[in-house]
Amino acid sequence: MPEIIVKPSDLKELWEMLPGLPAARRYLAGGTDIVTADNAGAESSECWIDISGLPELAAIKETAGALFIGSGVKISEIENSKAARKWCPALAAAIPHFASPSLRNMATLGGNAANGSPCADGVCALVAEGAYVLLALKGKKRRLPLRELFLGPKRTALKKDELILAFEIPKRPHAGVYLKLGPRAYFGISKAAVALTAELSGGTIKRAVVALGSVAPVPLLAVKTSAWLAGRQLSPQTAAAAAAMVKAEVSPITDTRSEAQYRREMCGVLLERALGGLR
Amino acid sequence: MNNKNMLEAKKGFFDITLTINGEFLELAVKNGEFLLDALRRHGWKSVKKGCDTGDCGSCTVLLDGKPVLGCLVPAVTAHGRAVTTIEGLGTVRKPHALQEAFVAAGAVQCGFCIPGMILSSKALLDAVPAPTEAEIRKALDGNLCRCTGYVKQVEAVKNAAKKLAGKRRA
Ligand SMILES: Cc1cc2nc3c(=O)[nH]c(=O)nc-3n(C[C@H](O)[C@H](O)[C@H](O)COP(=O)(O)OP(=O)(O)OC[C@H]3O[C@@H](n4cnc5c(N)ncnc54)[C@H](O)[C@@H]3O)c2cc1C
Numbered sequence: 001m002p003e004i005i006v007k008p009s010d011l012k013e014l015w016e017m018l019p020g021l022p023a024a025r026r027y028l029a030g031g032t033d034i035v036t037a038d039n040a041g042a043e044s045s046e047c048w049i050d051i052s053g054l055p056e057l058a059a060i061k062e063t064a065g066a067l068f069i070g071s072g073v074k075i076s077e078i079e080n081s082k083a084a085r086k087w088c089p090a091l092a093a094a095i096p097h098f099a100s101p102s103l104r105n106m107a108t109l110g111g112n113a114a115n116g117s118p119c120a121d122g123v124c125a126l127v128a129e130g131a132y133v134l135l136a137l138k139g140k141k142r143r144l145p146l147r148e149l150f151l152g153p154k155r156t157a158l159k160k161d162e163l164i165l166a167f168e169i170p171k172r173p174h175a176g177v178y179l180k181l182g183p184r185a186y187f188g189i190s191k192a193a194v195a196l197t198a199e200l201s202g203g204t205i206k207r208a209v210v211a212l213g214s215v216a217p218v219p220l221l222a223v224k225t226s227a228w229l230a231g232r233q234l235s236p237q238t239a240a241a242a243a244a245m246v247k248a249e250v251s252p253i254t255d256t257r258s259e260a261q262y263r264r265e266m267c268g269v270l271l272e273r274a275l276g277g278l279r
Numbered sequence: 280m281n282n283k284n285m286l287e288a289k290k291g292f293f294d295i296t297l298t299i300n301g302e303f304l305e306l307a308v309k310n311g312e313f314l315l316d317a318l319r320r321h322g323w324k325s326v327k328k329g330c331d332t333g334d335c336g337s338c339t340v341l342l343d344g345k346p347v348l349g350c351l352v353p354a355v356t357a358h359g360r361a362v363t364t365i366e367g368l369g370t371v372r373k374p375h376a377l378q379e380a381f382v383a384a385g386a387v388q389c390g391f392c393i394p395g396m397i398l399s400s401k402a403l404l405d406a407v408p409a410p411t412e413a414e415i416r417k418a419l420d421g422n423l424c425r426c427t428g429y430v431k432q433v434e435a436v437k438n439a440a441k442k443l444a445g446k447r448r449a
Contacts, residue, residue, distance in 0.1 A: 028353075039332070102421045
């Protein structure tokens with residue numbers, strides 16, 4: 001752990017203090033990833049910038065067209081937000097699968113994204129929700145489709161000192177499902193996960209987005225399968241065909257958590273179940 | 280830079296101020312130390328050191344009223360905040376309803392997981408005074424017990440909730 005910890009009280013103060021800080025510095029939000037990395041000897045900053053006191057990152061807000069979830073919002077706060085449950089049903093469905101209640105009181109959505117892990121449950125769900133990410137570096141702001149933030153395992157498009165401000169989710173009534181296959185029913189990093197959002201009209205899928213976790217170098221948007229689903233009847237045949245298609249879109253690896261072939265098969269199984277669970 | 284926002288380790292220690300079990304205190308915490316280890320070093324031995332990786336829940340404490348894992352909280356970040364350990368809940372002479380209920384239900388075997396489990400239960404009952412069994416199980420999801428099958432702890436939380444509701448009515 002570094003010997004210098006700074007805690008700015010708002011964004012203005014953060015941008016003002018940056019030039020005076022050691023060059024090897026990182027943001028500290030809930031700490032659950034950075035501390036784990038530090039314990040494993042994989043973190044060597046001279047300074048941590050504790051952003052947990054920044055009011056600009058702390059809120060869930062709504063406008064007429066979108067929901068904004070601040071990057072500093074704790075996972076447990078999303079769980080308790082009616083607006084988030086309404087507009088982000090896949091994210092809401094992911095939360096019970098996200099670590100444990102006490103961890104959810106610490107972990108933030110911003111950290112889940114900035115950490116750049118392909119296993120990140122919150123991020124995988126948000127990709128399926130069609131979220132954008134809002135970034136700031138001093139006066140400069142930008143807005144990216146969330147999936148463009150991820151370049152590879154632990155690699156993101158964030159520039160040095162660039163801060164995730166919030167996630168923007170377009171308000172569009174839809175159904176959402178999140179299925180995670182881990183070492184046990186709850187509490188564990190996934191072997192494979194599927195997030196599905198869909199707009200239904202009678203028995204027809206008007207629009208669907210399929211995102212997958214832990215089966216590619218980044219949280220994966222299944223572009224082909226999502227496009228193919230649009231306009232189809234919701235039926236066991238459609239689900240089986242989509243399952244076959246998604247297995248060709250993923251690129252899992254074998255690691256300590258699971259094997260590539262098993263993961264690929266499970267993507268099909270999970271998507272078939274997710275489509276079956278749509279209402 | 281504004282110094283009120285900067286904590287710098289001097290000779291390997293940070294001086295922080297925080298509230299522990301309702302008492303406002305100054306604490307010297309080591310650079311690199313976690314809240315779990317700092318609390319134990321200063322005498323709050325109820326906070327148990329189990330896995331040290333955020334998995335087992337035996338280091339659970341309440342930070343500003345919410346359960347967190349002491350093994351993942353850099354002690355220095357507790358500066359200005361309020362910590363509750365089970366020492367702050369009740370004593371042997373004057374136990375909290377949850378402590379009584381755990382004893383009465385025989386929910387304690389080796390006891391290692393119990394402080395964390397009771398603190399998670401306390402946060403649950405503060406937010407949801409009459410929880411369902413599913414809500415209790417969910418709240419205790421991150422508190423692993425290797426002795427029991429969780430049945431008696433769940434029972435104890437239900438009983439404590441009833442008792443606390445009775446006290447509120449009285
Ligand atoms: C026991 C355990 C179980 C876990 N289980 C799960 C699980 O089931 N599912 C899951 O998805 N994850 C899980 N995690 C991983 C972790 O909890 C999450 O990824 C969490 O969301 C990280 O958020 P944080 O606030 O703790 O991030 P931190 O550790 O504070 O930060 C992580 C990284 O993001 C950067 N960062 C943080 N916030 C910002 C920001 N606003 N802008 C720019 N950069 C930022 C930091 O500099 C750091 O590099 C688990 C972790 C542990 C220890």
